[in-house]
Amino acid sequence: MDSTTTQRAWELALANQAVIHGALKKANIWRNRPDYEDLAQEGQLVYVTCYHRFCQEHETFSERAFNCYAYQAIIWHLRNILRRDMWLSDHTQASLDATVPPESDHLAYNFPESLIALSIRLGQIQELLSQRQKAVLVRHMWQGEPLSQLAVDLDCPARTLRYDRNKILRLLR
Template sequence: MNDKISTFAFKHLLQDDNTRLIHGVLKSLGISPTRNDYQDLYQEGCLLYVEAYEHFFTTHSSEDLEVFGPFAFRLIKWRLLDRIRKEVKHQEHCKPLITIHSDDTTEDSGYPDPFASNFEGEILASAFFQELWDKCTLQEQAYLANRVAGVSITKMAKMLGVSRQAIYKWRDGVIRKAKKIVAR
């Protein structure tokens, strides 16, 4: 990046209280100053402000300054949101490893097996799902499989070459059959 533009970007950030934009982004993301990593996210927001400034003014003139604020707000918000999502996903991924490691060190301490605590619920859910699967038509099974995989109804309709209304009918059939199984 251009050092001259970066210098102007840092000066612009610090003049006229433009740091309020970063505080506004953090507030819009629901991040309060009491959060442990607030200052880290604030500093990251400042660096993203400079990046937004550099990116914006390589393609726009200085007369477009009033358009820069909303542009910077969106860019900072999206990038911080991506960072937060990545951290959450990383923490979720590492959580079972931390639990296993802590159980290995305190094996005789009397702590219950964290994986066994939900064993009964998983068996019941599996039995329910298997019974539901067996009662469903092929189309309803396709709906179930795609929804479990996280596919949206719109994308599912495109993939299967049917209308969204057809997918909704399949969903309603699955719901009716599930209610019958639960009612027994």
């Protein structure tokens, strides 16, 4: 890689910003992303690298053919970056989740008075609840089962279960 080739590659990269920004758009990277400028700069670096590779592989230079070649290479590179970032964020979040104590232990340790008050309140309102409402309380509110699945199991509309959930929440307040 000599300096004239590199200079020519950068001149082409600056002249063909539409190719780079088109590749960003094709990779679903929009201007409102916080790292848009970083990814655009990555696209420019890939464009310059592709220029060197293209000149070595082809005896004649066609700017149209090269732009197609660079466009696809930029898309692949950007998608690899996005894939890596997604993988890192998933694994980082998983490791952070592993260090956080379970929510119930956290609440029992920090707020014993409120847990005692909550259990007393639940004992009081349980007499007021129907069987369906008790199922909503246990299966949806404690175990996290979706209301849509609970509606199928109880053979009633999900809307009714939403009303039941709201009634339970009103009673708990």
